[in-house]
Amino acid sequence: MTARAPAPHPVITFIVRRLIATVFLLIVVSMITFAIFFLLPRLAGQTTRGLASQYIGRNPTPAAVHAIEQQLGLDAPLPVQYGRFLRGIVLGEHFNAGTSKAYCPPPCFGYSFKNQQPVWPMMVSGLPVTISLAAGAAILWLVGGVAIGVISALRRGTLFDRFSMGVALAGVSLPIFFTGLIALELFSYKWPIFPNVQFVPFTQNPLLWARNLVLPWIVLAFLYAALYARLTRAGMLETMSEDYIRTARAKGLPERTVIFKHGLRAALTPIVTIFGMDIGLLLGGAILTEVTFSLHGLGLFTVEAIQNQDLPEILGVTLLAAFFIVIANLVVDVLYAVVDPRVRR
Amino acid sequence: MSTPVSTAGTAGAIGGAGDALLEVTGLTKHFPITRGIIFRQKVGAVQAVDQVDFSVAPGQTLGLVGESGCGKTTTGRLLTRLLEPTGGRIMFEGRDITHLSMGKMRPLRRDIQMIFQDPYSSLNPRHTVGGIVGAPLRLQKVKTEKGIKATVQELLELVGLNPEHYNRYPHEFSGGQRQRIGIARTLALRPKLIVADEPVSALDVSIQAQVINLLEDLQNELGLTYVVIAHDLSVVRHISDHVAVMYLGKIVELAGRDQLYAAPRHPYTVALMSAVPVPAPVRVDGRRQRRERIRLSGDVPSPLNPPPACRFHTRCWKAQEVCRTQEPPLTELIPGHRVACHFPENTAASAE
Amino acid sequence: GGSGGSGGSGGGGGTATKASFNAGVTHVVNPSNHKGGTLNFASSSGIPDSADPGNTYYAQMWNLTRLYAMPLMTYASCPGPCGLKVVPDLATGPGVVSNNGLTWTYHIQPNVHFEDGTLVTSQDVKYAVERTFDRSKFPLGPGYYPSLLAPQNATCAKAMAAGKTTGCYPGPYVDRSKNLMGLNAVQTPNSTTVVFHLAKPFADFNYVTAIPQSAPVPPNKDTGANYQLHPISTGPYMFQSYQINKQLTMVPNPHWNPATDPNAKQLPSKIVLTFNVNPNDVDNRLLAGDIQVDLPGTGVQAAARTKILTSNSLKAQSDNPVSGFEWFMTLNNKVPPMNNIHCRMAVEYAANKTNNQTAYGGPYAGGTIGSTAAPPNVVGQKHFDLYEATTKSQGDLTKAKQQLQACGHPNGFSTGITYRSDRPKEVSVAQAMQAALARVGIKLTLHGFPTASYTSNFAGVPNYVHSHDLGITVYGWAPDWPDGYGEFYYIADGAAISPVGNTNLGELNDPLVNSLLGKFATENSATVRNSYTSQIDMQIMKDAAFLPIVYAKALLYRPSNLTNVYVQPFYGMYNYAVLGLK
Amino acid sequence: MPDTLLDVADLRIHFPTSDGLVKAVDGISFSLERGQTLGIVGESGSGKSVTSLGIMGLHHGTNAQITGHIKLDGEELVGATPGRVRELRGSKMAMIFQDPLSSLHPYYTIGAQIAEAYLVHNQVGKKVAHKHAIDLLGRVGIPQPASRADDYPHQFSGGMRQRAMIAMALSCDPELLIADEPTTALDVTVQAQILDLIWDLQQEYHSAVIIITHDLGVVAELSDDILVMYAGRMAEYGSAEDTFDQPGHPYTWGLLASMPRIDEARLERLVPIKGTPPSLINVPSGCAFHPRCRYAGFTGGRSQTEVPELREVSPGHLAACHLTGDQRRKFRTELVLEETEASTARMTQGEA
Amino acid sequence: MAAPLDVAPSGDVAPEAMLSGISAKAIEGRSLGQIAWLRLRRDKVAMAGGAVVIFLILVAIFGPFLVQNPDIYHANLINPTLSRPNGPFGGISVAHPFGVEPVTGRDVLSRIVNGARVSLLIAFLATALAVSIGVVMGIIAGYVGGWVDGVIARSMDVFLAFPLLVFAIALVGVIPSSAFGLSGNSLRIGLLVFVIGFFAWPYMGRIIRGQTLSLREREFVDAARSIGARGPYILFRELLPNLVAPILVYSTLLIPTNILFEAALSYLGVGIIPPTPSWGGMISDAVNSGFYSIDPMYMIIPGLAIFITVMAFNLFGDGLRDALDPRSSR
Numbered sequence A: 001m002t003a004r005a006p007a008p009h010p011v012i013t014f015i016v017r018r019l020i021a022t023v024f025l026l027i028v029v030s031m032i033t034f035a036i037f038f039l040l041p042r043l044a045g046q047t048t049r050g051l052a053s054q055y056i057g058r059n060p061t062p063a064a065v066h067a068i069e070q071q072l073g074l075d076a077p078l079p080v081q082y083g084r085f086l087r088g089i090v091l092g093e094h095f096n097a098g099t100s101k102a103y104c105p106p107p108c109f110g111y112s113f114k115n116q117q118p119v120w121p122m123m124v125s126g127l128p129v130t131i132s133l134a135a136g137a138a139i140l141w142l143v144g145g146v147a148i149g150v151i152s153a154l155r156r157g158t159l160f161d162r163f164s165m166g167v168a169l170a171g172v173s174l175p176i177f178f179t180g181l182i183a184l185e186l187f188s189y190k191w192p193i194f195p196n197v198q199f200v201p202f203t204q205n206p207l208l209w210a211r212n213l214v215l216p217w218i219v220l221a222f223l224y225a226a227l228y229a230r231l232t233r234a235g236m237l238e239t240m241s242e243d244y245i246r247t248a249r250a251k252g253l254p255e256r257t258v259i260f261k262h263g264l265r266a267a268l269t270p271i272v273t274i275f276g277m278d279i280g281l282l283l284g285g286a287i288l289t290e291v292t293f294s295l296h297g298l299g300l301f302t303v304e305a306i307q308n309q310d311l312p313e314i315l316g317v318t319l320l321a322a323f324f325i326v327i328a329n330l331v332v333d334v335l336y337a338v339v340d341p342r343v344r345r
Numbered sequence B: 001m002s003t004p005v006s007t008a009g010t011a012g013a014i015g016g017a018g019d020a021l022l023e024v025t026g027l028t029k030h031f032p033i034t035r036g037i038i039f040r041q042k043v044g045a046v047q048a049v050d051q052v053d054f055s056v057a058p059g060q061t062l063g064l065v066g067e068s069g070c071g072k073t074t075t076g077r078l079l080t081r082l083l084e085p086t087g088g089r090i091m092f093e094g095r096d097i098t099h100l101s102m103g104k105m106r107p108l109r110r111d112i113q114m115i116f117q118d119p120y121s122s123l124n125p126r127h128t129v130g131g132i133v134g135a136p137l138r139l140q141k142v143k144t145e146k147g148i149k150a151t152v153q154e155l156l157e158l159v160g161l162n163p164e165h166y167n168r169y170p171h172e173f174s175g176g177q178r179q180r181i182g183i184a185r186t187l188a189l190r191p192k193l194i195v196a197d198e199p200v201s202a203l204d205v206s207i208q209a210q211v212i213n214l215l216e217d218l219q220n221e222l223g224l225t226y227v228v229i230a231h232d233l234s235v236v237r238h239i240s241d242h243v244a245v246m247y248l249g250k251i252v253e254l255a256g257r258d259q260l261y262a263a264p265r266h267p268y269t270v271a272l273m274s275a276v277p278v279p280a281p282v283r284v285d286g287r288r289q290r291r292e293r294i295r296l297s298g299d300v301p302s303p304l305n306p307p308p309a310c311r312f313h314t315r316c317w318k319a320q321e322v323c324r325t326q327e328p329p330l331t332e333l334i335p336g337h338r339v340a341c342h343f344p345e346n347t348a349a350s351a352e
Numbered sequence C: 001g002g003s004g005g006s007g008g009s010g011g012g013g014g015t016a017t018k019a020s021f022n023a024g025v026t027h028v029v030n031p032s033n034h035k036g037g038t039l040n041f042a043s044s045s046g047i048p049d050s051a052d053p054g055n056t057y058y059a060q061m062w063n064l065t066r067l068y069a070m071p072l073m074t075y076a077s078c079p080g081p082c083g084l085k086v087v088p089d090l091a092t093g094p095g096v097v098s099n100n101g102l103t104w105t106y107h108i109q110p111n112v113h114f115e116d117g118t119l120v121t122s123q124d125v126k127y128a129v130e131r132t133f134d135r136s137k138f139p140l141g142p143g144y145y146p147s148l149l150a151p152q153n154a155t156c157a158k159a160m161a162a163g164k165t166t167g168c169y170p171g172p173y174v175d176r177s178k179n180l181m182g183l184n185a186v187q188t189p190n191s192t193t194v195v196f197h198l199a200k201p202f203a204d205f206n207y208v209t210a211i212p213q214s215a216p217v218p219p220n221k222d223t224g225a226n227y228q229l230h231p232i233s234t235g236p237y238m239f240q241s242y243q244i245n246k247q248l249t250m251v252p253n254p255h256w257n258p259a260t261d262p263n264a265k266q267l268p269s270k271i272v273l274t275f276n277v278n279p280n281d282v283d284n285r286l287l288a289g290d291i292q293v294d295l296p297g298t299g300v301q302a303a304a305r306t307k308i309l310t311s312n313s314l315k316a317q318s319d320n321p322v323s324g325f326e327w328f329m330t331l332n333n334k335v336p337p338m339n340n341i342h343c344r345m346a347v348e349y350a351a352n353k354t355n356n357q358t359a360y361g362g363p364y365a366g367g368t369i370g371s372t373a374a375p376p377n378v379v380g381q382k383h384f385d386l387y388e389a390t391t392k393s394q395g396d397l398t399k400a401k402q403q404l405q406a407c408g409h410p411n412g413f414s415t416g417i418t419y420r421s422d423r424p425k426e427v428s429v430a431q432a433m434q435a436a437l438a439r440v441g442i443k444l445t446l447h448g449f450p451t452a453s454y455t456s457n458f459a460g461v462p463n464y465v466h467s468h469d470l471g472i473t474v475y476g477w478a479p480d481w482p483d484g485y486g487e488f489y490y491i492a493d494g495a496a497i498s499p500v501g502n503t504n505l506g507e508l509n510d511p512l513v514n515s516l517l518g519k520f521a522t523e524n525s526a527t528v529r530n531s532y533t534s535q536i537d538m539q540i541m542k543d544a545a546f547l548p549i550v551y552a553k554a555l556l557y558r559p560s561n562l563t564n565v566y567v568q569p570f571y572g573m574y575n576y577a578v579l580g581l582k
Numbered sequence D: 001m002p003d004t005l006l007d008v009a010d011l012r013i014h015f016p017t018s019d020g021l022v023k024a025v026d027g028i029s030f031s032l033e034r035g036q037t038l039g040i041v042g043e044s045g046s047g048k049s050v051t052s053l054g055i056m057g058l059h060h061g062t063n064a065q066i067t068g069h070i071k072l073d074g075e076e077l078v079g080a081t082p083g084r085v086r087e088l089r090g091s092k093m094a095m096i097f098q099d100p101l102s103s104l105h106p107y108y109t110i111g112a113q114i115a116e117a118y119l120v121h122n123q124v125g126k127k128v129a130h131k132h133a134i135d136l137l138g139r140v141g142i143p144q145p146a147s148r149a150d151d152y153p154h155q156f157s158g159g160m161r162q163r164a165m166i167a168m169a170l171s172c173d174p175e176l177l178i179a180d181e182p183t184t185a186l187d188v189t190v191q192a193q194i195l196d197l198i199w200d201l202q203q204e205y206h207s208a209v210i211i212i213t214h215d216l217g218v219v220a221e222l223s224d225d226i227l228v229m230y231a232g233r234m235a236e237y238g239s240a241e242d243t244f245d246q247p248g249h250p251y252t253w254g255l256l257a258s259m260p261r262i263d264e265a266r267l268e269r270l271v272p273i274k275g276t277p278p279s280l281i282n283v284p285s286g287c288a289f290h291p292r293c294r295y296a297g298f299t300g301g302r303s304q305t306e307v308p309e310l311r312e313v314s315p316g317h318l319a320a321c322h323l324t325g326d327q328r329r330k331f332r333t334e335l336v337l338e339e340t341e342a343s344t345a346r347m348t349q350g351e352a
Numbered sequence E: 001m002a003a004p005l006d007v008a009p010s011g012d013v014a015p016e017a018m019l020s021g022i023s024a025k026a027i028e029g030r031s032l033g034q035i036a037w038l039r040l041r042r043d044k045v046a047m048a049g050g051a052v053v054i055f056l057i058l059v060a061i062f063g064p065f066l067v068q069n070p071d072i073y074h075a076n077l078i079n080p081t082l083s084r085p086n087g088p089f090g091g092i093s094v095a096h097p098f099g100v101e102p103v104t105g106r107d108v109l110s111r112i113v114n115g116a117r118v119s120l121l122i123a124f125l126a127t128a129l130a131v132s133i134g135v136v137m138g139i140i141a142g143y144v145g146g147w148v149d150g151v152i153a154r155s156m157d158v159f160l161a162f163p164l165l166v167f168a169i170a171l172v173g174v175i176p177s178s179a180f181g182l183s184g185n186s187l188r189i190g191l192l193v194f195v196i197g198f199f200a201w202p203y204m205g206r207i208i209r210g211q212t213l214s215l216r217e218r219e220f221v222d223a224a225r226s227i228g229a230r231g232p233y234i235l236f237r238e239l240l241p242n243l244v245a246p247i248l249v250y251s252t253l254l255i256p257t258n259i260l261f262e263a264a265l266s267y268l269g270v271g272i273i274p275p276t277p278s279w280g281g282m283i284s285d286a287v288n289s290g291f292y293s294i295d296p297m298y299m300i301i302p303g304l305a306i307f308i309t310v311m312a313f314n315l316f317g318d319g320l321r322d323a324l325d326p327r328s329s330r
């Protein structure tokens, strides 16, 4: 039977369906996050008064605590607070900034409890760093990992294969903060090849941008490149034993074409999926890297937010990260539908 | 074989309730196809089995042939109630089992058993042969005089396996041996009806015959009734008393084996038979020659939207307007031979 | 040693000296008036609370704000004991007391301008004080004005007595009447005079006006919570750009007049503060000369400490002042069995003070082993040692056991110790205490909490402390001003015990301590007040309410290209208002 | 032999593995003329595919040890440079595989995959190659080839995929076409279409064809010569008529006897070959077939010890069997009798 | 002859056995597990990994009884002004083969040994939690299908959408030192196990769901149903045994991930409560106290411990996968 897709634009329906699902997913995620950060501590015995007094200086009077409670809207019931939060994201919100009402345009993730600044712009200002970090590292690990993986697969059992797979395993087994600190200690202080790991915007000085980020890139990429080398190797070994590779050879194609056009092309498809997921999940890696290298990105922002127990910030960054993950998954799925003609839903 | 097949009439009338062990009328299975952005709605259905009638007398074998995707397996799974029929009726020993619940069906499972096509996937690789063959006994809580182990070993012996293989795992056996294990499991509950779904098509030629012989011997010995599903016309001829030919979810021809193979009536059956390669080279002047055969063009259409009226008309060389507009009923042209065709073949032959 | 106790040469600008270890504690190092260069600060965190002078409570910020804010009074810009004095800043002289200590009048300099060129008036000072009444906008700074100033009206007076604020002045953002000037406890009879009306006499009021909260804010430039992003400067520098937690850049304020501000200098052509730099990175950059100052002023990390202390040349470029902080533990008066003084004394004796000191970083980075509740740079502090902290610093187990006997727990008892889990030194000292007390059978369980909610939800919530048997609390304190009241009120006065955010963590409620603290408000004689300080200190230690750890010291490094470097003793770190570059 | 295209002599393909040497092909010789078809039959694992891949030079890069001679148009391929063999592959010799779905790259269109084969061997542009691909698709009977060329393999039906494979193989007019089980995955009617197609194309191109299958019917239809393989060795080699009419090896007899046939009278009972195919690592000593051979006892023990040589049983018809000509005739006659007069008597297990 | 019920002689070889190259005698009566074990035994690297794993487990269980008390201070081994251990390499000596900690002078060896207990305990428990939830959910989703599958699959999406690390640090931060009837380290360990396990299960769930989906299509499931088996029987007797291999493999690969995760949490300051040592906590101490650059051994030793453990688990897991997955043996 021919299995031609009957729907006119399967990819488009698919994307629309996934987008709607994504919105639902994010709402559920936000609800759970909200519940966990606002509800769970209360179940564990925290009072709103205690919460409010966290954001006061040294000697809070009850009156001051009450003022803060009101100011942060902590006195409202939780569902109301959640509704306010959602509305802010969609419609924006007006906040009392003191002299006047400040408008926080959508997506408004509320105001930081700690420094009373809107959360969204602070997160946005951290984005370039995290994106630079992620993008550079991703390119590094993708290119490096795939290249090593392909060579290892083709030279299966050779010294190169064993060695690179050993290194790969080491990469996966070493905590990122450990490698990061050692790299920093060696290449930034002891032999200052990459001194001053510090973020310089790309637009300001691309060369300095790259130079300053080399160390974090390598450290972050080391963890992932290892994984990708292993995945590529396994994928290549599998595809190279597929029947269609035999067909390609039977056609008399040069080995290079067989490997890259036929073998790698197919082996890369699952890697695309994992790559997308990893990009989405990169905040985790970014936290450790940014803390280790003091890069002012989302990761460091997150840690700060958590240290300050700044709930709107925590909520915002959790949601933003969830958003990245979900979007990355969506992109991966769409990409998959584009890359692999068999996937049509 | 002399017992004539008791074929069900269009209205489902049969000679007598006691005649048929299994009687199927208007059996239909549609698999819904859903689509939708948020809420999935039904947009169509795969008409895997559509209005199928037949019956099988005790001790007899009904062969079910047809091309891939015509609904043979689905029919088999409906008979054993692994699938819920969309419509129609299945009578087993005069009892309506069409919509029996899983719980009510459970005791009946002793009587209706299935042999599966793939000897590799039909045995759980993590269970021992003893566990596999003994499972029906344990599940149905059958009391055995000598205990389960002895019973299982007897069964193994019955299907020609070494009883000492009790504690071995399926992967230690060849395909033919595995199929025997599957058969032993089927026999454990002493069923009356066995539905065998392509029991030999996964086996090597040299092994096929072993299993076919085994099935025949068991039938003779235990008085089993078979519904054998196969796509190999020669195997079906060898094993069946009656043969039903399916095309796109429908039975197009149903007759006694000899009748059918001697003089097929439905053009599809004719084409099917002529397509079977024969291990006898045709030579003229020492040069090989092509065997004359009826060539069917194209592929089987999709059961998602099968052609209207006679489903075969798109590939039939005899098709006329009526074939496109009117569905031919499965009528009994001559006794014991039913055909669903407006222009049946070999009518002269039957007139003899 | 080297407390800034006495022997300082005194005098205004201090005297120049060659760079040597601790030179910056007593002398101005590299005095110079050379202008230009970029002065780089770095910090391993962000600005701890806010850059708004009205909303900050940290020594580093009080020090830093003097670069862009002129409060009425300030601490004198000089090394040694001289720096503990309050001197007029925006004001022309100290407050003039009248009306039985209830009225304080300040005259401000007539020719000080904001960064945009507008003249600073007394109304701007009043407005700044008014802002501090809005605790929801400015919750982080001290709350002295709302509690000291006369109630707005009778309703407020009644409410305040009950610990409420109904009817009280709500701050300029809510009370938008009368040209935004609604606070009647502060009057501005003319553009250069500010009059404060107090509810009760408060002899330390000059110290209160030395807090940056009194720095003028132009009402029409006030942006409420956003004012922190660009406070309108009256100091030598003004904000150019500020990204919270990332970077702050300041440039010279063109309308600043050196003549009106003798306590500050305008030497570098740019000041850049970088935040959230890895702590070791801060030190490495400091030693490499890439940055000149570590903003928090709490000293270098272990790695740099080792480098500095093991190299004579580096050591010569460092100072090791007492920072004004004292690290201590409070022994709770309410949590059994610690409510028994003998049990507390057992803890005092059993503690291993050397290990505690090591936990804080040893004699240089941690500080001198403390034996009193007040650190030596509180005016009036006197040395005594009730529990052999300095003489038997490993602990006196025999005496500890005797006290345990007296307490009725000869084989020890169990209790909990709280500490801030994100502060390695406190984590370390808690473990040291656990190990030390185990020697006499006292079983200590560790309860770490994040700094952010330490006093608001855990250690500072007496109910929580009682229900979880938290007998010992690790804490630290630097006074709001360097006298006994500034030091002790919040940590030892029974009246300061509050249900949340409590800072009297040991819940000490000793009538003698309470009454001596009460006398501070009306006693104007410095000598008498100083005698109170040591009496309170002695009483607290007799109560065994405090277990001092160290008088904090910081190992500060001063890069050689930094000029006018010296330790401002009240802040316990270099004076940021006068730094310059070679 | 005037027009010999392929000459294989004593071909051995061995795989050293950790468990021992797998002698997948062990001394195979045959030759093939242009316009002729050779059928290779044998059970699963008998080395059919390994032989064909050996001819195509597709064992390069594995650890296969290849000895013997493969002469294509007089050119020795064993030991030739991989580059040279690659040049010949696709242009002078081409291959069709069993499972057309897995043999086509899922990510490229059918047209592109066919064009690619043409591109590597001809100095032409992409457009020309694409047109050529469409031409070929039309030639192998794909309707609307121009639009179907842009389809992906999964959008084709099984029969169409196999047609596409054939089109790809034919893209450079190969002189030798190897079809490794080209129809096993297909339905009978589609199989007939494909066999017809191969037949027609062979007539058209006059190329030599090797068809590999385990279906004796298929070889009978297409082949001039037949090579029966057992356990990597040649069991029988001769013209199609000889092999089917006077099979010379008991294994061939067994294969023929165990198949139910549609073209002959139905047997009451099939005669299976007992046992299962041997391991290629522990090939039974002597004649590899002896454990399964009912006549092994008649060779005076030679079949257990001595590997039988290929001997002419009739001119140009070789068989590797220890039986003497007389024995062979006698047993064969008995077997045929047994078959035709197959009794309906119950067979019991004891008879084995 | 021509026996229809011909029994293959016992020396007869199964075709798969031929394929996988195992001779007939070797496989007689062997389960797939035993075969996998045979394969695994030939994999020297995996066996080495396995040996290290076993050694570590033994160390975690018995080690703490063999070493000195990890909480004892040795102030005499510490330089009082610099707080760092006297002597080179972090004060390595016969009494303290791995040296002592700066500041406290506690014995590093005994802290590493005790830390193994905590790190492995958390990793194992979290893995057990993730695996049990993942297996149950995955198997139900895969087998039952329909809306149940829909709900489970969506909730897996939700869980996977959570930035786990962010979440874990935030969550551990908001829970006070005693809650839910637990306190101190038991609460902390419980919390870590819960957070890691509860948010990692979807990874397992997806794998199991996929495997179940493909197993469900295998005919033996139908065979079981056709002999009257009920849902639970099919799930636990038919499907689960076939899932043992992926469960085992992914558990061994999940354990190292969880070890690293615990270390990361400790590094970020939300790990185990001191003085109980954990490897991540030791690195965190080294880094946060700033001593790692003057006393590198302080960080390198726990770092190496983590590295070796994770590596060993990974090697063993990889080998196990190769041994259990017949496809990979080709």
Ligand SMILES: Nc1ncnc2c1ncn2[C@@H]1O[C@H](COP(=O)(O)OP(=O)(O)OP(=O)(O)O)[C@@H](O)[C@H]1O
Pocket (backbone or CB within 6 Å): B031, B046, B047, B048, B066, B067, B068, B069, B070, B071, B072, B073, B074, B075, B231, B303
């Ligand atoms: N669960 C299902 N959902 C949807 N469609 C199904 C399902 N099962 C079978 N079908 C469809 O029903 C039709 C009949 O399938 P069935 O398996 O009965 O064919 P078959 O005759 O056994 O074919 P084969 O010879 O390939 O085994 C096919 O088109 C198949 O795709």
Ligand SMILES: Nc1ncnc2c1ncn2[C@@H]1O[C@H](COP(=O)(O)OP(=O)(O)OP(=O)(O)O)[C@@H](O)[C@H]1O
Pocket (backbone or CB within 6 Å): D015, D017, D022, D024, D042, D043, D044, D045, D046, D047, D048, D049, D050, D051, D062, D214, D280, E018, E019
């Ligand atoms: N690369 C290899 N390494 C080891 N053994 C191999 C290799 N390739 C094939 N074999 C073995 O060679 C034998 C012959 O395989 P081959 O594929 O030729 O069989 P076949 O006759 O084509 O069977 P089928 O009908 O199943 O396709 C098999 O036992 C196979 O396991």
Ligand SMILES: [Mg+2]
Pocket (backbone or CB within 6 Å): B072, B073, B074
């Ligand atoms: Mg089927």
Ligand SMILES: [Mg+2]
Pocket (backbone or CB within 6 Å): D048, D049, D050, D180
């Ligand atoms: Mg083959």
